Amino acid sequence: MADDKLNDDAQPFTRRYFLEALGGGAIGIAATGGVILTARFLSPNVLREPPSKFRAGNVEDFPTGSVTLNKEQKVFLVRANEGYFYAVSAVCTHLGCIANWKSEEGVIACPCHGSKFNKEGKLLEGPAPRSLPRFSITLDDRSQLHVDKGVVVGEEVILKV
């Protein structure tokens, strides 16, 4: 008897109720999608590039005669045997693969098609059409090295420390 009373108060789950709920859900999804698409259409289509300047590390982090690849920035930090620094791009001038330092051969070698560069970035072997560019490198008053990939410098530019 108590069960009958409960069923009288409860909303019956009818076919009409089901179709109304289904229709309401579909309209809600369509409206949400429309708002998202409109927002994406109205927002600027900008390609955000990382900043060209980065902190490369402390002078003490680089022993003399070392070639260190900063993978994130795709730049080699080279400290010559004489102690000075320069920064060489690790992006191959052929098709843009990231080159590696081969210490046993003493060359920067591209794994994609075999181009080779010396540690100054000079082209030794193609198919790369030109040498690796060098970037501006500076030292702040806390012995931190800073590289600016937006400023290409000549091979005569070195940072004496």
Ligand code: FES
């Ligand atoms: S991308 Fe480096 S040799 Fe082709």
